[in-house]
Amino acid sequence: MAAEGEVFGPYELRRLVGRGAMGEVWEAFDTRRERPVALKLLGGAVAEDPSFRARFQQEARVTARLSSLHVIPIHDFGEIDGRLFVDMRLVDGGDLAAVVRAHPTGLPPARAVDIVSQIAEALDAAHAAGLVHRDVKPSNVLLTGQRAGDFCFLVDFGIARIAGAGGQHLTSTGTVLGTTAYMAPELFTGETATFRSDVYALACLFFELLTGRRPYAGPDPVAHMGQHVHQPVPVPSWSRADLAVFDRVVATGMAKDPAHRFPTPGALADAAVAAGRPGPGPAPGGTATSLLGTGRGGPPPTPTRPGPPTSGWPGATGTRTGTVTGPVTASSPSPPPASPPVASTSTASTTPSSDAAGGPGSTRRGTPTPGAPPPPPALEEPRRRRPWRWAAVGLAALVVVAGGLIGADAAFDLVSPGAVPTARAVAPPVQSPRWVELSPDGRRAFVSGLGGSPTPSPSVAVVDTATNRLTGTVPVGTFPGDLAVSGDGTRLYVSERGSDAAPGSALAVIDTASNQVTAQIELGTAAPSGLALSPDGRRAYVANEGTNAAPGSTVSVVDLATSTVAATVPVGQGPSGLAITPDGRKLYVANEGVLTGVGNTVSVVDTARNAVTATIPVGDTPRGLAVRPDGRYAYVASQGTQQAPQGSVSVVDTATDTVTATITEGLGGPIGVAVTGDGRNVLVTNYGNDTAPGSTVAVINSRDDVIGTVPVGQLPFGVAAGRDGTRAYVTSRSEFWQLDFPAR
Structure with a gap:
């Protein structure tokens, strides 16, 4: 047994948390990284068993790769002085x-x-x-x-x-x-x-x-x-x-x-x-009244699951093995993408499912998985082209002869093929980069994550885009949910979403000249997430995604002159990404949903009345939103679910608030989306999941064609594009990437 105050390699043992037959768990201090950790020390007897050591190392490696928010991250594992150990995040509770x-x-x-x-x-x-x-x-x-x-x-x-x-x-x-x-x-x-x-x-x-x-x-x-x-x-x-x-x-x-x-x-x-949930009829032995209320599930970063289907369960996957005669290893039958109903009266097949989603390059056009919930209307139909495109050849002459007859952006849609950028990794300005935003002049990039020293804390890094060097770090109260820069570039706004240990509830205002927080605007307790600014710079819109006790499902309208919440607009479940049209008249809200219910809609808010005027069905778990610079179309990145792991991008006509195209090819769990300032290219980060690989950025041109995918780091998240259309930046799990478009 170890003792309080003992030094174990780089760890100082501070407090015994628990002890069992296999070893002990200690609260310890990692002197290398200067942070408290939970340190599991396994007994010496088990460490002497060669088969145990091999399985321990194998399973520790697998566990360390798990990305669920509900698995305590493993920082390190191995052996010190003949004793096996696991270094994990310390969790109070x-x-x-x-x-x-x-x-x-x-x-x-x-x-x-x-x-x-x-x-x-x-x-x-x-x-x-x-x-x-x-x-x-x-x-x-x-x-x-x-x-x-x-x-x-x-x-x-x-x-x-x-x-x-x-x-x-x-x-x-x-x-x-x-x-x-x-x-x-x-x-x-x-x-x-x-x-x-x-x-x-x-x-x-x-x-x-x-x-x-x-x-x-x-x-x-x-x-x-x-x-x-x-x-x-x-x-x-x-x-x-x-x-x-x-x-x-x-x-x-x-x-x-x-x-x-x-x-x-x-x-x-x-x-x-x-x-x-409330049901249409009685359940066996009781009435189908709702027992769940409106409590919010845990925080999102992983795809939200849909409700179970009402059709029959087509079968189960995986095989059962006989008596074990050798060392136990993790069995790995592939779980099927479809969820079962509440009960099944038929014998399920044990044949592995063949209904696996394709990786990047395959196209899903909304065919429902057997036994899975039907997709929203926008996904049930084949991809639809915008009607005016079919007249491209005839209209091209009109564009040339009568230049004003068709706007420049419509002409772009007819003739611009877009361009695939090159990507290169640059030094990450912070640990765990999350969101990125560019100043209007493109000279600075703002990146949220963990920065500062000696102990990294929630911060926003300022990067000189000419050299990609860090020029400043601005500490914020809790981990940022999103970033937005004012039109004149003098202020950066940060929604403080927070972490499990320190939930956020504020909108921070940063002076970009001094890199100092000049104001903290209180928003409540509903986990602020997505952020958008009105074109005139007078208002900020913050999506309140919610928590267990504070369900959210609203957007706060912040008067930036008085630093107060002027209005609260009810929207769909678990709002996440926001985007506003260039004229400031419409705000689009991606309703991601929560753990206990999938979100698959976009709310359209009339900013003059602060009221929802339309609800648009899109793909499951919409996360990112961007509006084209001319305001004609909005792009919605939906991360997907087990039934549709590839995800989709919905193209919304802002004049009619209808989906005109649904894109699935080249996607793998899309989250972030941005449109280059020239309107020629839409960039989508493919965060990925187990059945739909990510680690790429999909490039979509103004014709809604996926013209290429660009490899970037693991689990790419945020993306920001410059106004001149020549450069963009992408954040991934631990990397920072620069995208350069070829000269036209």
């Missing part, structure tokens, strides 16, 4: 087990569903990486209690549950058990843990959250084994009649046969959300 003990009759259903949705997101990320958790239970879920609600982290991803003499954790090398109260029946017969074993455990946990007790009340592990294998699946309504709406969710999640369970944890969460 208790575990879910303590919450369950404090609610002996169960949590409010809305809270239970929200927690399960967050855990499901973490598990989906792990499964996509080929990692089975194997020990989903309340004590392995940490709650931070931040954002005025629950924010969950799923911990112990197979690292401390692989080998060694751990009692009920393991019986012999290669035969995983875990915690018997939450174990799937097949694991008691020697079969390998699969993704659906985690689904079973998540259903057990959901039952416990709803009722306050475990599914089976056996006095010991041996009793649990028999109950999981032989006894009927318990349902929540046995505890309380009002929980009957969740009976089928639990029954499907805890099905004895893995093939009859939900195919993914996310599908279980979808079904739980749908079960709590």
